[in-house]
Amino acid sequence: MCTICGCEAATGEAPRNAPVDSWRPGRHGAGGKQGSIAGNRSRDGRHPDRHGPHDHRHPAHTHDDHGAIDFGTGLAGVHLPGMSQERIIRIERDILSKNDAFARANRARLKAGGILALNLVSSPGSGKTSLLVRTIKDLQSRFPIAVIEGDQQTSNDADRIRATGAPAVQINTGKGCHLDAHMVGHALDRLPLTAGGLLFIENVGNLVCPAAFDLGEAHKAVVLSVTEGEDKPLKYPAMFEQADLMLLSKADLLPHLDFDMDACTGFARRVNPRIDILTVSARSGDGLPAFYRWIEQQVRSDTTAKGEGT
Amino acid sequence: MHEMTVAESLVELIEDEGRCRGFSRVRQVRVRIGALGHVEPDALRFCFAAVSHGTVAEGARLELETVAGEGWCPGCARTVTIAERHDICPECGSCQVRMTAGAELRLAELEVD
Numbered sequence: 001m002c003t004i005c006g007c008e009a010a011t012g013e014a015p016r017n018a019p020v021d022s023w024r025p026g027r028h029g030a031g032g033k034q035g036s037i038a039g040n041r042s043r044d045g046r047h048p049d050r051h052g053p054h055d056h057r058h059p060a061h062t063h064d065d066h067g068a069i070d071f072g073t074g075l076a077g078v079h080l081p082g083m084s085q086e087r088i089i090r091i092e093r094d095i096l097s098k099n100d101a102f103a104r105a106n107r108a109r110l111k112a113g114g115i116l117a118l119n120l121v122s123s124p125g126s127g128k129t130s131l132l133v134r135t136i137k138d139l140q141s142r143f144p145i146a147v148i149e150g151d152q153q154t155s156n157d158a159d160r161i162r163a164t165g166a167p168a169v170q171i172n173t174g175k176g177c178h179l180d181a182h183m184v185g186h187a188l189d190r191l192p193l194t195a196g197g198l199l200f201i202e203n204v205g206n207l208v209c210p211a212a213f214d215l216g217e218a219h220k221a222v223v224l225s226v227t228e229g230e231d232k233p234l235k236y237p238a239m240f241e242q243a244d245l246m247l248l249s250k251a252d253l254l255p256h257l258d259f260d261m262d263a264c265t266g267f268a269r270r271v272n273p274r275i276d277i278l279t280v281s282a283r284s285g286d287g288l289p290a291f292y293r294w295i296e297q298q299v300r301s302d303t304t305a306k307g308e309g310t
Numbered sequence: 311m312h313e314m315t316v317a318e319s320l321v322e323l324i325e326d327e328g329r330c331r332g333f334s335r336v337r338q339v340r341v342r343i344g345a346l347g348h349v350e351p352d353a354l355r356f357c358f359a360a361v362s363h364g365t366v367a368e369g370a371r372l373e374l375e376t377v378a379g380e381g382w383c384p385g386c387a388r389t390v391t392i393a394e395r396h397d398i399c400p401e402c403g404s405c406q407v408r409m410t411a412g413a414e415l416r417l418a419e420l421e422v423d
Binding site for chain 1: 312315316319320322323327331333337341348349394395396405406415416417418419420421422423
């Protein structure tokens with residue numbers, strides 16, 4: 001139902017049947033022609049209006065059946081001498097409310113399907129894809145695993161994931177600097193999602209923008225490679241504040257670096273006292289068993305929470 | 311530059327409101343923006359001017375009202391002002407302050423014709 005006026009037009013439903021590979025600005029609204037949710041998003045204004053023309057204008061005052069004149073029924077709901085009521089409208093809506101509605105739909109869909117979704121965020125080059133490839137190889141005998149890959153261009157990462165045998169959908173964001181929940185909803189349509197499975201969403205490499213967009217994941221995991229500065233959690237606090245797990249990657253390189261592990265974990269906990277921190281190396285495999293135990297623990301607690309909720 | 315996406319979402323909301331409420335031109339847009347949020351005010355202004363072209367919001371003045379950062383300190387059992395997301399309590403120095411305001415990103419009000 002439309003959250004603005006209560007009409008029957010759909011908002012926040014899981015989108016279906018639209019291409020995933022063309023998210024460039026200006027081409028995005030094309031999905032609306034297929035009756036998908038993209039029509040709601042398109043700036044050319046195709047609110048899928050099935051209820052015919054209507055008019056929410058109200059007069060500056062009304063005369064009711066009893067002869068009373070009410071000056072408080074205008075758009076503003078107040079009367080200010082000398083000012084037309086039609087001029088000021090209180091809205092009070094979150095600007096990212098549409099993304100949040102898509103995220104809620106994704107989350108409900110994943111939860112109902114019994115799938116644990118992790119949103120992997122980091123700066124470019126932190127080793128997310130290498131970590132994923134290794135994780136899939138080690139875990140695919142225990143869990144059905146699917147992957148959504150986000151990059152501005154190329155399908156290189158999805159190709160690397162598919163080489164492991166796991167299904168992967170590549171989302172190219174064009175000039176976009178982050179995945180949003182709408183894109184992820186489309187990608188979900190194209191993935192085999194098996195109950196008890198894992199979904200890894202590898203976000204666009206960027207420690208800033210993805211923090212603002214909920215995708216409907218169960219947990220955000222931030223990957224920070226030890227070749228980066230240990231003060232990244234303080235420089236980009238929004239991302240670290242939202243993550244439930246920090247993975248310090250490329251740990252096999254530690255002997256060659258001056259990376260101050262204690263300082264880094266201290267900074268991360270200062271920004272987010274609840275964050276779990278694990279040190280891993282996709283190359284040597286060190287630390288990965290602890291990461292896998294963390295995943296299994298989330299799967300168990302997710303299942304328990306689902307059992308309690310029903 | 312996620313401000314571009316934020317500006318697009320803002321214009322979409324305004325157009326939704328325009329269709330539902332039947333206004334055809336917006337003079338002023340008032341947005342509440344958290345001081346500790348994800349959005350840079352100048353970048354949002356720039357992007358809003360760019361993406362509102364050809365919409366009911368074209369030429370509208372974007373008024374950004376900043377909401378200061380606040381958090382709940384369990385030690386002091388009260389709301390305190392914070393200057394950063396991970397700030398310590400200015401009263402007792404506790405690191406346990408939980409942010410309660412300052413992340414807002416809301417379309418508050420429109421002035422329309």
